[in-house]
Amino acid sequence: QVQLVQSGAEVKKPGASVKVSCKASGYTFTSYDINWVRQATGQGLEWMGWMNPNSGNTGYAQKFQGRVTMTRNTSISTAYMELSSLRSEDTAVYYCARGYSSWYEALNFDYWGQGTLVTVSS
């Protein structure tokens, strides 16, 4: 069965960086994109960007350009999302989600990770 298992909760100080992992199993890792979506407490969903594990190509939401980096290690079927220059407003649950490479399926996320809480506090 398809599973996306994310790394554990993190507590970071303002200005630091955080790197969240997302390990895929149950399917061919390089056949589907990995997207990242975050959700602040009590707030809605916010799309951050996508990565194609086969090519390594990425696309980021304008809001996060310059601060986010999405990478992968295909040998262990794991995707990573690193967010730098953290501020208190980045406190949120970060989800990885499996998506499709075709443009018309861009927001079709059929499997999600369990979420990783990142807390930014001094």
Next chain:
Amino acid sequence: QSVLTQPPSASGTPGQRVTISCSGSSSNIGSNYVYWYQQLPGTAPKLLIYRNNQRPSGVPDRFSGSKSGTSASLAISGLRSEDEADYYCAAWDDSLSGGVFGGGTKLTVL
């Protein structure tokens, strides 16, 4: 302020039919597929509707989606207590070159 606009709340009694709207523009809903997600408290979102009106396997046919112009709707018929959740619409936005979500609608089953 979300790019896609949803009502913050909706409610209905068991057995009723409820509709949740999602309003966008020509750069998102008007030119791309709409997706709907259900999020139960404390859990990750779950895909409910894809490509405007398609249901993934396992999603009951009580859930249906539609799209017209720059707006979309999610309808839930035969409302059940377990449908109480947050619902989000989503679409690609060509102007932003990115994905956008609605602000979410909290559905209460009275």
